[in-house]
Amino acid sequence: MTTAHPTHHRPTRRTDDVRIDLNSDLGESFGRWELGDDAALLSIVTSANVACGFHAGDPTVLRTTCEQAVERGVAIGAQVGYRDLAGFGRRFIDVPPADLTNDVLYQIGALDAMARVAGDRVRYVKPHGALYNAIVHHEKQAAAVVEAVLAYDPGLPVMGLPGSRWLRLAEEAGLTVVREAFADRAYTPEGTLVPRGQPGAILHDATEIADRCLRIVRREPVAAVDGTAVPIEADSLCVHGDSPGAVDIARTVAARLGAAGVAVAPFTAVGAS
Template structure:
């Protein structure tokens, strides 16, 4: 039976502001990208999220990003690579401590939002992320877009590079994600999202924004936890995969 990892961005509340239903999402996914406090999350939220992930048997990953709470980490920051590396180390370390006191541990790293998209092509920032992860723990895999600079550099550095696809995002013909500023960039219909994922998991392909079909091989598929109807989408995706003979399990 084929196995695919489903991951979701979680722990993205902050103080009195809440976002998503992480506990419900955990019933459908195998990996949790926990916000580390720079784009979302605070110590209490992070610890509670780790506790819920441990209870649900979901693998914990560090969802590192730019220091950009106001922009939810989705804006590009022209940051010095050394400063970026230090920020990534700091975020991983914070999550490691809060995961440990929750009975869990950090087992991979996935950059968030603006940083994720930037290091598809921005070599200096991609190298900063890779060097930061390697300096903390060279056994931590890095999730990224297939063909991205960060995955190329991760492999060069001896780290495990894990290719990722997105359940609820539209793709450009070159394999990059359609910008959220463009219409149709985010998919909202649970049935459409499930079909999108099935094609990725069983045919290793995705239909792009212009109707062309792109080959895509991914070890993990992201179902965003902050999208409207996220729980319904994750539930539909899990059900469709299981019905197609594909089981849900961590890529580790």
């Protein structure tokens, strides 16, 4: 898998021999506070971006989520973020690069312990929230996250936005990169995500979202928030687990893709090794 490049001239592809990963952010409950329906989503998605305790999740939630993922054959990914429980990891923090590297190492290691006890291991790394958005352009923080993955396990794939500094630096460092598209988020004309605080940033119509996902799989452009046609390359599609109607959205997307002959499957192997 490689970092995406502009695809304006790529032909539409048939979907009867295509496979795509469907991922969701899970394990984000904390103590008595519950967020999302992880059990239901794990019966639909093929990869789980599991919180690692910094932006959400506690040890019991992390272990339970990993156990449920293993039971259902869902790949476990470490969703690393800023140390920001109060802000759910959606606030930018100007962390010194060395500290950020160690924060990411700590999170991967914590989740990997839970995954191994459950019978598998962490299969990939995906940044969360503000960190995800920052390293689209923030060179030093992107490099710090790359350094953490290299130090922990250079065989771990990393997931992110096509064209981001994060994926470019990761690819240059020899990591396998996984391009991600968002099922339920609006795009800018530049192919980045519309900030959550802006109108139209989050999509809610399950049928509309499923149709857009099929367009992405077919390599057809999708409409940006201003109506501009934007080409999006993707190896994986994300449905946010905390979005209203997330289960219905994920189920509708999976059904729409399946009806078009698209195989929904994890991009990485699942099972202890």
